[in-house]
Amino acid sequence: MISIQSVTKSFGAGERRTLALDAVSLEVAQGEIYGVVGQSGAGKSTLIRAVNLLERPDTGTITVDGRELTALGPNDLRVARQGIGMIFQHFNLLTSRTVQGNVELALEVIGVETRERKRRAADILDLVGLGAKANAYPSQLSGGQKQRVGIARALAGRPGVLLSDEATSALDPETTRSILELLKNLNEELGLTVLLITHEMDVVKTVCDSAALLEHGRIIENGKLVDVISTPGSRMARDLFPLGSFVPRPDVTVIDITFSGGSADRPVIAQLARDHAIDVSILGAAIETIAGNQAGRTRLELPGTATVNAAAIADLRAQGLLVEIVGGVAA
Amino acid sequence: MIDSSSPTFWSDLFEVLLEATGQTLYMVFAALFFTILIGLPLGILLVGTEKGGLFEKFFGSRAAGRVINRVLDFIVNLGRSVPFIILMIAIIPFTRLLVGTFIGSTAAIVPLSLVAIPFFARMVEISIKEVDSGLTEAAHSLGASRWHIVSKVLVPEALPGMLLGLATTVTSIINFSAMVGTVAGGGLGDVAFRYGYQRYSTIHMVAVIIIIFIIVMILQSIATHFAKKYARTSRGMDNIDAADREIARATAARP
Numbered sequence: 240m241i242s243i244q245s246v247t248k249s250f251g252a253g254e255r256r257t258l259a260l261d262a263v264s265l266e267v268a269q270g271e272i273y274g275v276v277g278q279s280g281a282g283k284s285t286l287i288r289a290v291n292l293l294e295r296p297d298t299g300t301i302t303v304d305g306r307e308l309t310a311l312g313p314n315d316l317r318v319a320r321q322g323i324g325m326i327f328q329h330f331n332l333l334t335s336r337t338v339q340g341n342v343e344l345a346l347e348v349i350g351v352e353t354r355e356r357k358r359r360a361a362d363i364l365d366l367v368g369l370g371a372k373a374n375a376y377p378s379q380l381s382g383g384q385k386q387r388v389g390i391a392r393a394l395a396g397r398p399g400v401l402l403s404d405e406a407t408s409a410l411d412p413e414t415t416r417s418i419l420e421l422l423k424n425l426n427e428e429l430g431l432t433v434l435l436i437t438h439e440m441d442v443v444k445t446v447c448d449s450a451a452l453l454e455h456g457r458i459i460e461n462g463k464l465v466d467v468i469s470t471p472g473s474r475m476a477r478d479l480f481p482l483g484s485f486v487p488r489p490d491v492t493v494i495d496i497t498f499s500g501g502s503a504d505r506p507v508i509a510q511l512a513r514d515h516a517i518d519v520s521i522l523g524a525a526i527e528t529i530a531g532n533q534a535g536r537t538r539l540e541l542p543g544t545a546t547v548n549a550a551a552i553a554d555l556r557a558q559g560l561l562v563e564i565v566g567g568v569a570a
Numbered sequence: 571m572i573d574s575s576s577p578t579f580w581s582d583l584f585e586v587l588l589e590a591t592g593q594t595l596y597m598v599f600a601a602l603f604f605t606i607l608i609g610l611p612l613g614i615l616l617v618g619t620e621k622g623g624l625f626e627k628f629f630g631s632r633a634a635g636r637v638i639n640r641v642l643d644f645i646v647n648l649g650r651s652v653p654f655i656i657l658m659i660a661i662i663p664f665t666r667l668l669v670g671t672f673i674g675s676t677a678a679i680v681p682l683s684l685v686a687i688p689f690f691a692r693m694v695e696i697s698i699k700e701v702d703s704g705l706t707e708a709a710h711s712l713g714a715s716r717w718h719i720v721s722k723v724l725v726p727e728a729l730p731g732m733l734l735g736l737a738t739t740v741t742s743i744i745n746f747s748a749m750v751g752t753v754a755g756g757g758l759g760d761v762a763f764r765y766g767y768q769r770y771s772t773i774h775m776v777a778v779i780i781i782i783f784i785i786v787m788i789l790q791s792i793a794t795h796f797a798k799k800y801a802r803t804s805r806g807m808d809n810i811d812a813a814d815r816e817i818a819r820a821t822a823a824r825p
Binding site: 291293317318319320321323324325327329331332333334335336344345347348349392393396402 | 702704705707708709710711712713714715718722723726727729800801
């Protein structure tokens with residue numbers, strides 16, 4: 240649905256030239272929620288603004304719904320943008336218009352006639368749960384309500400794609416959850432493809448099917464979350480299951496076991512202790528529902544070096560579990 | 571010297587003041603009309619042709635946009651820095667060309683508009699710059715045309731600030747309209763000059779001052795009322811304060 244091909248964007252010139260995006264390529268499939276995570280300054284915002292060409296890339300191509308946006312002239316681009324909704328961190332609602340008026344703006348732009356416009360705006364406001372606030376002004380709304388208006392406005396023109404530029408970053412955790420829930424519902428009900436950027440791994444964990452990690456304008460890793468979590472050494476997987484830190488000691492082995500799918504139900508640790516007569520200590524554990532599947536990661540401490548525990552580790556791997564030795568001497 | 575004990579004094583005073591007030595209002599509103607008509611697009615163009623503006627690439631050319639921006643900026647600065655009395659005399663040939671004469675209230679509309687247009691254009695520029703760039707961006711993301719962005723986003727959002735700018739502009743038009751009286755433009759300034767100054771009638775002078783004060787007060791409060799009405803947020807009120815400060819500065823800078 241969205242195809243970003245080796246997009247490069249730099250700002251400034253000469254010595255102060257900074258590379259915001261460095262040959263970034265990304266594919267977002269129809270109907271999925273794709274999250275791009277990264278710290279501030281990683282280039283996330285530039286990336287999402289490049290998708291609807293609010294920021295024109297220096298090189299590379301952007302294709303949305305089969306149309307190559309980077310090849311379009313100003314007028315065709317304008318029309319193409321009508322098929323791409325966007326929501327913003329600071330909502331960007333018109334203060335001079337009511338909630339209804341803000342949503343209608345999107346329809347005025349595409350030339351929907353008055354009566355039809357009013358009806359469609361009312362419908363979409365009902366869909367986002369703000370039907371009762373149609374005549375309020377944005378200044379009378381809470382942050383979460385403002386973002387719902389933003390979503391309604393973005394979707395009024397019935398776009399196939401929604402871009403979300405840190406849409407929940409200005410909201411408190413509870414409101415964030417309700418907005419993410421709304422996005423997820425819209426994704427399922429309307430078959431909406433969503434590309435979102437965020438600095439919060441929680442957002443990715445809650446709604447995304449796929450994700451990419453962006454750092455210094457480069458994509459470090461990306462893929463479907465179910466695949467990412469079972470990738471050895473994955474930075475995103477580590478961020479998805481924060482286990483904290485530990486003090487390495489020479490006489491013990493510390494391993495991280497990632498459970499996903501069916502293995503999450505089996506008594507792996509009890510079995511390990513029994514079969515190999517090992518006094519297993521659990522240093523940390525995290526269980527999450529990721530992309531609709533139960534998945535978890537447990538950090539275990541096994542007495543003795545990795546060589547001593549080689550048989551036990553091999554046994555775990557034989558069960559199809561992802562085992563990473565994070566402390567002690569590698570076998 | 572006017573004889574204030576004459577039986578027709580008060581009715582004469584009334585007649586004179588009524589006619590002069592009519593002339594002043596005519597000059598002021600006509601000038602205000604042209605000021606909005608020309609100053610508003612000029613202000614929008616001033617912001618738009620800046621780097622990163624809506625009309626950055628004028629007819630596809632940044633060079634054209636830059637030239638237009640420089641030229642407009644120069645004209646606005648020139649218009650604002652020439653003292654009115656000099657401007658008024660300097661453009662007499664132009665006024666004559668446009669109206670056929672340079673005497674009377676109708677002719678006075680030309681210099682009054684010319685002095686107010688650059689002033690108001692700056693006010694419009696300031697107000698539009700105060701509009702959050704995120705709103706323009708959101709409109710772009712909806713696929714809005716530049717005309718829609720100007721008419722549906724920038725102007726409505728900048729309206730409170732522009733109305734205050736308009737209040738200040740109308741005050742200065744009234745101010746200058748009095749000066750026009752000294753060169754046979756008619757109006758309340760003319761009364762103050764011919765009766766109050768040349769014929770030592772304090773009553774005429776005081777009456778003129780009161781009438782002008784009332785006109786300014788009424789127009790000022792109408793504009794402020796609507797500015798507040800259209801400022802929907804606390805941020806909007808900040809805009810008003812910010813615009814007020816800018817206006818105060820711009821007005822103070824006027825020679």
